[in-house]
Amino acid sequence: MTNLIDLTFHELETLIVSLGEPPYRARQVWQWLWQKGCRDIALMTDVSKALRAKLAEAADIVWPEVVRVRESEDGTVKFLLGLADGEAVECVLIPEKDHYTGCLSTQVGCAMGCGFCATGMLGFKRNMTPGEMLGQVLVARQYLLNKGEPLALRNLVFMGMGEPLLNYENLIKTLESLHHPQGLDFSSRRITVSTAGVKRHLLDLGKTGLCALAVSLHAPTQEQRERIMPGAAKLPLDELIELLRQIPLKPRESLTFEYLLLSGVNDADADARELVRLLSRVKAKVNLIVYNATPGLPFRQPSPERVFAFQEILKAKGLVATVRKSKGADIAAACGQLRAEAACPADDGA
Structure with a gap:
């Protein structure tokens, strides 16, 4: 049906x-x-x-089933959602100053195999349907309504489980539905799709105008990137940057590059200088993300001093570089922590 x-x-x-x-x-x-x-x-x-x-x-009309809701001390809310075939995904509501941002998943699991990401440990199971992706928005909006929350769900980021561009056709349908003026009516300025880079769809998405684009970079050289992001081997950095150069941008618009800082792996001064050289070829701004410790993964969080030093090198060379404030780490809802372990008796949630 x-x-x-x-x-x-x-x-x-x-x-x-x-x-x-x-x-x-x-x-x-x-x-x-x-x-x-x-x-x-x-x-x-x-x-x-x-x-x-x-x-x-x-x-x-079938919405995802809310299996569990966990609330962080900082107001972040994580949902474990059951899908019709018994699979499960997680999505997150992030409180901002005057609104909420929804962090949405696009796949059950992920095929990219990034070594720093809990979702990558699950492997790939299947793509989500448009209704399953949009259902996350409906569930989150209903949650806020039920709580009498005065702040609205205003921004959406496709940064949850999965690589969005590996579910491209369903992603485009989802974005089109989000924009419909008689429906949810989200502006393209309030939707961001994050991708590690998929050659056959990257430029197509950039040209649609349906969303802002964020590139999960996380390393300044191809060798480093392949080491921590095996799936990135299919699109070498030089090719990735060349494709991004072809995306039409408005006069004051830049491409956002996400860079996860891993202690002793990609956070050295030399890495920062190499990143500056790489991004000199495009209109870029950098969103630095401090690694959130995840059980079973070998990486460590860099010190605040190391994060500051890395950021200052980028800024000194003229790059806009911000540090993303991590939220929801106490409920494993922060960047790279989503796993959707539905049958986890030790995690009784909130």
């Missing part, structure tokens, strides 16, 4: 027409799905009973 939240607006319109109804009915159903968060076709009161009956025979 078709899950209505898997459909783009045009796919929903096609379904409605196939049921013998006029196309404008799709707009009514779409608003129930995305503006009102409806989970039962029978409750769509301004849709005719005949259409509701026909829709109920052809489709349903």
